[in-house]
Amino acid sequence: MQAVSNEYKELMRRKWRNPLSYVRVTIGLINQQAQSTAHVPEPENYTYFSNLARPMDNYQVTELYCTCDQDYTTVDGSMYFLPRDHEAVVLNQGIVTEQLLGPIEIRFPVQYDIKGLTVEFGRAYPVNFRIESDHNTVEITGNADGHFVTEEIFDGATFLRFTPSVMVNGQSRFRIHMITMGIGIYFDNRKIKSATKKEHISPIMEELPTIDFNLTVNNKDRAFDIENEESTVNFLEIGQAIEVLYGQAMDDGSIEWLPGATLYLKEWSADDEEMDFSATDRFDGMDNIYYRGQYRAEGTSLYDLAVDVLTDAEVDYREYWIDPYLRDVKVSNPMPAVSHKEALQLIANAGRCILYQDRAGNIFLKSSFIPDMTPASDNETYFSHASNVLDKTTKRAYAMAAVDYTDVQPTQYFLPRDQAGSEYLNTGYISEAVADENGIFTANPSLSIALEAAFKCFGLTLEFGRNYPATMVFHAYYNGQLMEDYEVPGLSEVTVVSHEFPEFDRLVLEFTRGVPNNRVVLNNITFGDSTDYVLEYGVELTKTPKGTQLAKVRELQVIRTLYGLSAESAKELAKETVSVTAADNRYTFYFSNPSYGLTAAITAVQDGQNVTIIECSAYSATVELTGITGEVEVAISGKEYVVTQAKVSRQLNPTGQLETWENPLVSDVIHAANLADWIGDYMRADREYDLQYRGEPRLDANDIAFLENKYVPDLLLRVYEHTLKFDGAFSGTIKARRDMGNVAAAKNRLASR
CATH class of the missing domain: 2.60.120.260 (Galactose-binding domain-like)
Known part of the structure; x- marks a missing residue:
């Protein structure tokens, strides 16, 4: 979901919006x-x-x-x-x-x-x-x-x-x-008759992501007649960049602009009334085959594998981003001989990530699950358990000598001495530092939460003990870089922080002012809403939702693919007649099955002739021939890997059908189990919704949103298809699936509205 101003959010939530919306479309390099x-x-x-x-x-x-x-x-x-x-x-x-x-x-x-x-x-x-x-x-x-x-x-x-x-x-x-400001042509509201952007992203990478854009502009003045030699339409080329920009008029008369999409021209046509353009995402053109897959017994990271696929596809390193989390996910199996886009899809699925193109046209491989979180502190007292603040259990309280902290009710416990072998009750984080008479700490106590992968949330809830501190600061880091410092004054015993945090993989909670002569006691942290967008009847929705109950899945089986060495002797894998010239003395052979131990030979070799394998993978071998001019027959010999399969199962429901999932990169048992959990959560959410709503330019496919529902007040949906239409005003449709992965962290937003 695109970041926008609070004023924009407030305006778009109103039942009656400002009706003035804008679209600009450029073809070429226009800022x-x-x-x-x-x-x-x-x-x-x-x-x-x-x-x-x-x-x-x-x-x-x-x-x-x-x-x-x-x-x-x-x-x-x-x-x-x-x-x-x-x-x-x-x-x-x-x-x-x-x-x-x-x-x-x-x-x-x-x-x-x-x-x-x-x-x-x-x-x-x-x-x-x-x-x-x-x-x-x-x-x-x-x-x-x-x-x-x-x-x-x-x-x-x-x-x-x-x-x-x-x-x-x-x-x-x-x-x-x-x-x-650039080279090309662009269209705005005066010329645009209609514009439609349709995005599709499978949350588990069952299919490749797609973006399709269709534009119709007025051509009554025949400015875009294809027979007019001076018309700019004759300078259009397939693959040219198309940039879409959305705008919304604000209360003060200004326009807040949002990037819409960066796509690539696919086709166009014109008559005397209008001209039609269609454009698509950059994955559409990534259909060359990746043959560089290799078996590595020691394993390689999905991060390095993705870099190799993108490099082979000649994608500029400045135009893609890969989640650093993938450095920790290792695979041994070779990538099959598939197109570059399909290879990226397999990597995304194996890494529990989504593959998508952002609005600037860059490729992203990003984790798509609630990551494991590990809280810790190097300034907690001896009876503190900072690691327990995320377990959502009821915490016990010890009587302490802090001012106005201990009462005479049977709600607090005597504190054992600090000595070896002592066992302590279930507590949360309790700081070693004690605030002075002004609430100031000599060194501010802090709690750090490290995440397995990057995460974005729209708020969290803090549960303090008695005498809660006064002020704290959240420090959000991503990949070692500080992303934001966010101060929260006026804390209460239960503090709900309604803030859109940037993506982070480490969050530091620093307490800058406490209660005089008291420690900081933080019992629980609950990461709250992962979205702040709500689809409500009579507001966003223009028609009642259509819900569909999908077939239940009883059991999910994830197939593990195991590679072994062959006990058979080497055999001929390929033989071809190669034409050699002084300018071109290299040739590449391709194999249907993954192979190893490759050797090359000339079938009728003559003195001075030689062939050498200079580069090889499980599916190809490139040879260099010397001492040869003209045609010569070359044979490649080697062994084929013995490929077997095993299964990891997850029970999802007492009844239903059996589903199998196969990703040829997955061989490890733990890897397969993690994948089964991830895909299983998706399949367990067996309800889909078709929604018609009034259109929101900041919404993307794979976003999650709350849907108003009388039976499930915190109903979360994962958008997998979003269509945004413009014909002078915005409208849209959404196809979404019930999201189960975020249910535990979600709060009942609608109940408080």
């Missing part, structure tokens, strides 16, 4: 953030008939006013007389300088990297001019067209300043009709 925030300062430098906003908002200048610029006005009836007053100006003229050959400056609120510019100058275009930014100046000479495109990169730009020195018509005002 949408820069485009949407660009503005022209100092309006007094421009004529009264200028429009300083429309050139950045994709408005074309179609009709012109007559002006007294040199060689500008025509008498063919195509121009209009210029009104005397600003209020009477109705035709868009773009940006027009007050001075002859005056500069035009465009500013941005923050720094942006702008890769290229597309500018429409109109009929009075500059021949020689200069473009300046914070770190770059480009001199243009000999421009011969009103349509100008440059591929120059303006890094870290907070402004762009255009200064002409020679105009095509002599002494003329400088004009910009339209400007695009």
Whole structure:
């Protein structure tokens, strides 16, 4: 789920929303953030008939006013007389300088990297001019067209300043009709008739993730006629980047923009009324076969295996992220000869992860389970049990000498002395440090929670003992890097922290102010809601949900695939006639079955001829031939692995059907058992829901959300398919499955609403 402002969340929860929603779609390399925030300062430098906003908002200048610029006005009836007053100006003229050959400056609120510019100058275009930014100046000479495109990169730009020195018509005002921060074309609400984004992610990686986007734009002016040689449609290519941006009007008149998707053009067509585009995710094109799988008895991590698959697929290392948790998951079996995208799917499933493309187009392999959590503290007293704060058990209280802590009710116990062999009651975390008379600690007590993998939560509940502390700070870390410091003042005995924490794999609770002359006593921590999004009747939902009871699964069997060495002698695995030239003396053989102990030989070898295996895997061997020109027959010999199978079972229900799950990477018993638990939780949630709702751009496939239900007030759903439609306003549909993995941690949000 996309991060947004609290104001946006509040607005979108209202029964009656602001109806103004926006979509922008670019094809090419266009910085949408820069485009949407660009503005022209100092309006007094421009004529009264200028429009300083429309050139950045994709408005074309179609009709012109007559002006007294040199060689500008025509008498063919195509121009209009210029009104005397600003209020009477109705035709868009773009940006027009007050001075002859005056500069035009465009500013941005923050720094942006702008890769290229597309500018429409109109009929009075500059021949020689200069473009300046914070770190770059480009001199243009000999421009011969009103349509100008440059591929120059303006890094870290907070402004762009255009200064002409020679105009095509002599002494003329400088004009910009339209400007695009990048190279390409883009469409907004005025052109877009409809846009639909459909995402699908299997929570257990049963299928590959998909994103399909369809766009229909108005073409009544035939601007995108495929027979028009000057039309921008002729510059479109399959695989070009398409960027989608969603916007929502806020109460103060501003627009909060959310990244929608970065996809790749698949096909397009046009008639005299409209033009249709379709785009898809980057996995769609990752269909080359991965042949580098190898059996490793010592094992290799799923992290390293994923890196190798992505490297073989020629994915830039800056365009993917792999959960560091996968460094700890080892497999021995070779990756089968499958496409790169299928290989990533197998890795994701074996690692209990989801594979997906984020909204910037980057590939993510991310853990998808509630990780094991280990609390610990190096500053707890001798009768403290910091490791027990997550077990949700009732804690006992000892009488202590702290001020106003001990009572005379039979609710507290005498404290044994600190000596070897003493046994203590079930307590939570109790700090060694005692606050002074002002509640200040000499060294702040703290409790650290280490997680098996990254986790994101939207709140937690703290249960303190008597005389709870006053203030604390949460420090969230991910992969050793501090992500957030979040202070919580005004603590109570039971403190509910309603906060959207960033993803973390270590959380440190630091107590910065306590009760005078008291220790910190923390009995329990409950990680609460893993989402803050609720689907309610009469608000988000536009139709009552349709629930489906799925067939129950009685037993889940996870197949373990075991590789062994063959007792048979080596045999011929492949034989082919290879054509060798001086420029190409290498050839790769491929095998149907995983093999090892490979050797290569020329069947009718002659003096000076030689063949060497220079690279091999379980499914391929690359040979290099020397002393040969022309055709020669080469044979590859070796042994095939003996492959057997075993099963790990999990009982899910007393009755139902038997389901089997096979991932060829899984061989270890514990690995298979963990996978069975993960998949079993999904299959145990045997209810699906079809929902129609009013649309929410921040929602993604695989998000979880609460659904209002009179029988299950904390009903959690895992979204596996989300369709967001735009036709001037948002609407959407959701397909979701009951989520059982988060039930234990979920709180009854709806009961408090």
